[in-house]
Amino acid sequence: MFTTKRKRYLAAATTAALAAAALVAAAGPAGAHHGHDHDHGHGRQVDLQLLALNDFHGHIEAEEGLTYPVGGAEVPAGGAEYLATHLAQAREGERYSTTVAAGDLIGASPFLSAAFGDEPTIESLNAMGVEVSSVGNHEFDKGIDDLYRHIEGEGDYTGADFPYLGANVVDEATGEPVLDPYWIKRFRGGVRVGFIGMTLEGTGDIVAKSGVEGLDFLDEVETADKYAEVLHDQGVDAIVVLLHEGGYPVEEDTGHDCESLDGSGVGMSGPIVDIAETMSSEVDIIVTGHTHQEYVCSVPDPAGQPRMVTSASSYGRVFTEIEATYDRRTKDIVRSSVTGANTVVERDVAPDPAQSELVARYQDEVEEVAARPVGYISEDITRGATRAEEFPLGSLIADAQLDRTADPALGGAQIALMNPGGVRADLLYDEGEAGVVSYGELYTVQPFNNYLVTMDLTGAQILTILQQQLPSADRETTLFMQVSRGFTYTWDTSLEGTDQIVADSLMLNGEPIVADQTYRVTTNNFLADGGDSFYEFANGTNRLTGEVDLVALEAWFAENSSADDPVEAPELGRVNVI
Incomplete structure (x- = not known):
């Protein structure tokens, strides 16, 4: 073709x-x-x-x-x-x-x-x-x-x-x-x-x-x-x-x-x-x-x-x-x-x-679109220094994707997982108008136009995905999956290989993740296809494709922030690293 x-x-x-x-x-x-x-x-x-x-x-x-x-x-x-x-x-x-x-x-x-x-x-x-x-x-x-x-x-x-x-x-x-x-x-x-x-x-x-x-x-x-x-x-x-x-x-x-x-x-x-x-x-x-x-x-x-x-x-x-x-x-x-x-x-x-001249010409054309307010923040919400750590903006994006797909008609998601490399910039309080998040800023954070995909994964498959964060023959670096609120687990760096992801520590809203039980998990289509060597996602079933990730994030800000009630940076600690 x-x-x-x-x-x-x-x-x-x-x-x-x-x-x-x-x-x-x-x-x-x-x-x-x-x-x-x-x-x-x-x-x-x-x-x-x-x-x-x-x-x-x-x-x-x-x-x-x-x-x-x-x-x-x-x-x-x-x-x-x-x-x-x-x-x-x-x-x-x-x-x-x-x-x-x-x-x-x-x-x-x-x-x-x-x-x-x-x-x-x-x-x-x-x-x-x-x-x-x-x-x-x-x-x-x-x-x-x-x-x-x-x-x-x-x-x-x-x-x-x-x-x-x-x-x-x-x-x-x-x-x-x-x-x-x-x-x-x-x-x-x-x-x-x-x-x-x-x-x-x-x-x-x-x-x-x-x-x-x-x-x-x-x-x-x-x-x-x-x-x-x-x-x-x-x-x-x-x-x-x-x-x-x-x-x-x-x-x-x-x-x-x-x-x-x-x-x-x-x-x-x-x-x-x-x-x-x-x-x-x-x-x-x-x-x-x-x-x-x-x-x-x-x-x-x-x-x-x-x-x-x-x-x-x-x-x-x-x-x-x-x-x-x-x-x-x-x-x-x-x-x-x-x-x-x-x-x-x-x-x-x-x-x-x-x-x-070229830059100025495009700036004139895009200025009005880029400056459009889409939400409000009370502080900087940032990426990590590396892709091998939990960071506030990753947690926020995972939360937004969970909320946008939690409705049974939109996927029935219980967990959302976000790849660190898909977060391309920080949201800074003093960027542009203080506390205001513009469409241009949001686009810079998520520029890939990936679709949200919600799928069935067993508890055992979720564990495998978390284990695939570690370096392997296909990827030399650690990629720390950003997880939505309510989902927690322990990463014990003193252990060897995939044992670092403590199998019996996976919890959803305080309840243990069961290996043979099915959960609805949302991610982007890049990961859903096994991207970044997270191959287990490709085995997910009963898939439902939703909105573009940027559209979802913009809609989430519209629903969850205002000038009087801006978004705060999520607290870290969903993953207990020891």
Whole structure:
């Protein structure tokens, strides 16, 4: 069911690539003193520059609360108008430069972009010169058809000027990729660099199943190795992988020679380590994302050669600059020449006028919608510092979802469970008008437009779901399920494995949860499909799909808050952690 659309895009991409190649050939020299040819008698070597982004998530506005640590202080950072200027300055004098990204450019976006289906973000990225990106998991938040809309355009919306690559995203019936697997940047003088783009293999477990029905997400290493050979057969040996999977800088020396802006990361952990250590040595550089971390690391490839692995944090607050020498004789990157560094997108530069105009245009259109009051709070209601803890806003959302589905005609829910990653921002008392919750603020908290699903689960299944909060072979991190009022249990961290979730401690309104008794449980459709590796939800029966989570939360605030009776932050302790 994906073949027709893919062929149409591939044809367009081929035409665009030929046109771009013609423009490059006609453009002539672009720089003054950087990006020059070495060995001028033969023009054997040239300097390449890659500028890289990841996990932009639609943060086109220079938001007041968007900061990054610099010199021990949090400084304002990010915003498309400043990012564009930084990128333009970095490109100055560079003849062989391209700007790339490693996915999650859209999805889980602030209200300004999300209110227009993330079209403002794609327009912004087009204008700032992004030339190619891998897809990430959030590119699938609204399903493959919406991703095609961003690739191909629709009506007056022209879509992305750059190819979205997904080498490991295939039609499960044919095994063929439904997106372009790779893209070749053709510089002047026959210099060619191949880019393979992929999302993480686990994407199908962390997005709503309905949006990726009929798709498989293949192993990252096997896919990269396959297309590295394809590129090699086309005479392209300078190869960069854009991969929406990443790692974490750690303080201990892991033998990976990492650098981070705050100086804390000297080693690396996480999924990217094994991937980078086993991926074909034909790949010269790996640009990563997904974990929202900032690092420039050297990880030995299977041949024992150092290979650069980078990530540029998130939200456009950092970009990576990679420099490398390309040898025309070998048609490859000189691995020993590769250097890289991350730069904070501070707002101490002149804003890019085109980006300022774009942001202002959408702000004018969305201002009235975003400012609409939807509820009242008496204090900050916040997320946790991590996704491995109970937090007030998670409890409030679970309570709201329980209340909206408790009526027997609407689901008859007794318990509601909320994933921590679905809560994307805090509700702050002093944000905008004091104590007033606007629609824009609420949207930023829950931007995914997931539906509420109420289902039958046995007590034993509920226990299994709670056990699936713990790290496993499919997920290395703990995800702390946020639970509705009346449901309690004990988490004993002194015990091993799944025994940490004390089986006989599960209670509902003071009564023990019985293993073979059935309960009505509400969650969002992402979790209902087994998302975030909470696979047991997928075995729930007698499902009833309700309203969109954001609609439910807005309605709950309308019914449960007023200027005279604002909402307070729920008290913690529904889960007894010992």
